[in-house]
Structures are given as C-alpha cells and as structure tokens.
Amino acid sequence: MKIVLTLSIIEVLSLIFAGVYCIYKDTPASRKKLKAVLRLNLLFFIPIISLIAVTIVPEFVHAQAAGDSSSGLGFIAAGLSTGLAALGAGVAVSSVGSSAIGAVSEDPKILGKSMIFLGLAEGIAIYGLIISIMILGRL
Numbered sequence: 001m002k003i004v005l006t007l008s009i010i011e012v013l014s015l016i017f018a019g020v021y022c023i024y025k026d027t028p029a030s031r032k033k034l035k036a037v038l039r040l041n042l043l044f045f046i047p048i049i050s051l052i053a054v055t056i057v058p059e060f061v062h063a064q065a066a067g068d069s070s071s072g073l074g075f076i077a078a079g080l081s082t083g084l085a086a087l088g089a090g091v092a093v094s095s096v097g098s099s100a101i102g103a104v105s106e107d108p109k110i111l112g113k114s115m116i117f118l119g120l121a122e123g124i125a126i127y128g129l130i131i132s133i134m135i136l137g138r139l
Contacts, residue, residue, distance in 0.1 A: 007048055015041050074139045078132035085128020092121035 015037065022034040100114030 007044075008052075011041055011044055011048065071139045074135055078135040081128050081135065082132040083128075085131070086125045089122060089125035089128075092124055093118065096121045 018034055018037040022030040096114075096117050100110075100118055103110045103114055
C-alpha cells in the first residue's frame with residue numbers, strides 16, 4: 001500500500017512540476033512536452049488506480065461487512081435523492097434561465113415573473129435535500 005501511495009504522489013507531483021515549467025516557458029515546444037508528460041502520466045495513472053481498486057477497496061469493504069451494515073441502503077437512498085434532485089434542478093434552471101433572459105431582454109417588465117419560475121425550478125433541489133434529510137433522520 002505504501003508503494004502505491006508513493007507512486008501516486010510522485011506522479012501527481014511530476015504533473016504539477018511539468019505544468020509549472022510549461023507555463024513558465026510558454027513556447028510551442030513546451031506545450032508538446034506537456035502533452036507528452038500528460039500522456040505518460042495517464043499511462044501510469046490508470047494502472048495505479050486499478051491497482052488501488054483491486055487491492056485496497058476490498059479490504060475496506062470487508063471491514064464494513066464485519067460491522068453494522070444495515071444503514072448502507074439508507075445512505076445510498078439519501079445520496080441518490082439529493083444527487084438526482086440537483087441534476088433535475090440543473091436541467092430545469094438551464095431551460096428556465098435561458099428563456100427568462102430572452103424574455104427579459106424583450107420586455108424588462110417580465111423580470112419578476114421569470115424570477116418566480118426560476119425559483120420554482122430551484123425548489124426541486126431543495127425538495128431532494130429535504131427528502132435526504134428525512135431519510136438520514138430515520139437511520
């Protein structure tokens with residue numbers, strides 16, 4: 001485990017130093033070097049993460065299985081309710097927001113009505129958060 005963490009830290013630091021070097025030089029040759037370093041880091045990063053997933057994650061799963069695991073589905077439900085509600089609110093706000101900007105640009109008197117619709121779209125995320133708080137309260 002120490003070897004995997006050391007390799008990960010070295011890889012991240014090499015990427016940071018390569019990025020700082022290329023920003024400092026700011027030449028086309030340094031950009032090519034940065035792309036090469038990114039490819040090399042990606043070549044090593046994916047196997048390291050796969051190694052972590054294969055070796056370290058099962059140990060944590062086994063440790064959780066030994067303890068109380070009856071509330072696991074409740075945490076998953078709370079996370080899903082918040083995440084999906086936020087995703088739905090994002091889609092709704094993007095549609096309503098762009099339409100509201102177009103309507104307000106044509107007639108500035110509509111600003112209040114468009115903000116009401118935008119607030120209703122934001123309410124979707126709040127409802128999901130309330131549901132997840134209710135789920136977590138029952139665990």
